[in-house]
Amino acid sequence: SLRPGGLYHAKDVYEVGGVPVLLKEMLKGGYLHGECLTVNGSTLADSLADAPDPDGQVFLPREEAFSETGGVVVLKGNLCPDGALLKVAGLKSLVHEGPALVFENEEDCMAVIRDRSYAEGSVIVIRNEGPKGGPGMREMLGVTAIIYGQGMGEKVALLTDGRFSGATRGMCIGYASPEAASGGPIGLIQTGDIIRVDGGERTIDVKISDEEMNERRKNWTPPDASKLAGALQKYAATVGPANLGAVTHAGNVQWEVEEPFDSGNLS
Template identity: 40%
Template sequence: MNLRSNLTPGTTEWAVRRAQWRAMGIQDADLEKPKIAIVNSSSQLSICFTHLDEVAREVATEIRAAGGLPFEIRTAAPSDFITSAGRQARYLMPTRDLVVNDIEVQVEGALLDGMVCLSSCDKTTPAHLMAAGRLDVPTVVVIGGYQAGGMCEGVRVDIDDVYEQVGAYAAGKLDLAGLTALTEHAVDGPGVCAGLGTANTMHILAEALGMTMPGSAPVRAGSEAMLERARAAGRAIVALIANGQRPRATMTREAFENAVVVDLAIAGSVNSARHLQAIAVETGVDVDIYGLIERLSLEVPMVCAVRPNGLHHVDDLDRAGGARAVLARLRDRLHLDVMTVTGRSLGDVLADVEVEDDTVIRPLAKAFRPTSGLTLVRGSLAPDGAIVKIGAVPAGRERFTGGARVFATEDDAKRAIADGGIAGGEVVVLAGFGPKGGPGTVFAAGLVAALNGAGLASEVAVVTDGELSGLNRGITIGQVMPEAAEGGPLGLVREGDTIVIDLIERRVDLDVDAAELAARRSLRVEPPLPTSRSWLTFYRHLVQPLSAGAVLGPVTSDE
């Protein structure tokens, strides 16, 4: 193979690298083989990542057996439930892009020939796909899998229950002992949250994009099925390098359209839109993910109802055939000629696939909803759009009008819940929570979970330019564009203003006189750019709008 990693003998780069690698025990014959990064985000900070070292070893063994030379590299490991503790979770979204750049430094700096990315919690899967698109070196994504829940007082529980019951505790409906008991039993093994949150959604969409081995998602973390897909990825990456198949030949416009169709059909996480858009930007594909969601959401039925969208669990979806079965169910709506990392087309991959349980992945004619469970809304409050997981909105609450309750921080809003200061019929507004406004997107999901725990999910709406969890349920409108820090109208909302939400017509409007809004706009003072030496400051100066996936820029057509 003509490998870029095989440097010219006698050069400085060749000599110093050979000295380093020979000292590591690498033999001369190995130095001529494809050199492959195993991108591992293993961490002892979070259960999401604790199993990945074993996975890395399995992948490395298969790479060697297939004729490659593996090198394990490490990156940051952002966990939504651990990395969220500091700075109101502002580090979460920026870490996605930090991982992308970390991978670039290590893979491009060393001129490696390909990579296998071990993807687990929310931000690592999009980061790995973004890096694959940017670097365009042969890549296979290995899905880390979902965690098991447990039993608490005879009831099945998982991390989603813990998240929501914090609200019940704040509202006095659950004592600290009860909440503590939940934390003891909610997680029983490694992997990501057990609901159809951002992590499992992005795992499924990675398969829909053709970047994983078939049957990769969702899968129980650490299971034999998960490890076998990892081994297959180790074999596949060597073949991809030999064949010269690169991510930009896999993640085409048609592949992104397939991913959007799947996202809509499963009612994926509200955060998936920004991640898909970011992956497309980094891959150089001219596709408007938000526009596709807006156009296709009325055409694609919701064939799955996995928590928080319904009563099924993610392991039910796994047993029913997972992403591969969903793709098979939707085959008449997909581009089947797109390539996958198997070297085969999607149509060939799906040729013999059948749905194992029609009650979990329903036929199109018997879908849970005739339209998708994820949609885009526009209106005077969100001129460039906002994302709603309509599949998780209580039945009969698609239309909602209420007075605005404006909070500067999520903690202020949570205190209002605990004090009984938020009542049914109100709309909670959290502005200035976007990528620029944070800086670094503020994680507003805890408030929504607290509203659910307090029994207010069907009585109160939330509108924010911040980040929501894919596990959130209720009348929640997130990722309002443009964000307040970019001059978006969400920053003009005042306490008591009337907000009108119509999810049937797909609108969210601020019912305030135009002259009054103009007066408010004239008084608006742009916050100064931060100057402290911090990753969040650097991010604030570089981050692009949500409509561009909140990638780092500037991004030009020449790049």
């Protein structure tokens, strides 16, 4: 139960046992792989064996969870076929529909937001900020902070293939996949297109036909990567999509452990 959606602060979490309390409870519920090795050479289950149980206030037992989904939901639709993330905790409304206001990067968006040259009801779209397009998937918190400072936080939505932190407030959808630099639909939408977000139904769609989307895709060209060099060029060339972890390897690494994990050993 943490602010802004709950009663307590990070300091309170620390005082009742910290993150290990949460991890142990998740492990008991079967949400984590206890046999995975940690940086100390022990399995996750062994590392959490002595962690405290939930105190009943800051942490609740999993049987008394506030909801089944938690504070973040995955949205899917014709705008984000591989998913996007929306923090629903603290939202006053789970639905937003409005015209897109499209920007090719964060800097262009910041200039318009500072000038207040945007309208209530808009869906502000910042693209080419994903793992490949950034490259590196920058955090878009600066834009949301200015919007809230202008009193527009509950009046517009923000969509990006970049990322957000846990401090984000309002209708902010990030990690849109596939990203614009990979030819995702977020790279095909235009200013004025109507976008509908429904956190309750877990959907995000742009109201254009499949035929129109395909026609735009024919005219799409990837971003110019000629200015990249060195580590950034290598990263952009090898990084995978956000929905698969934005990693630069195939993701098929296998770590061996000496004994199989038995969740029944957890108290």
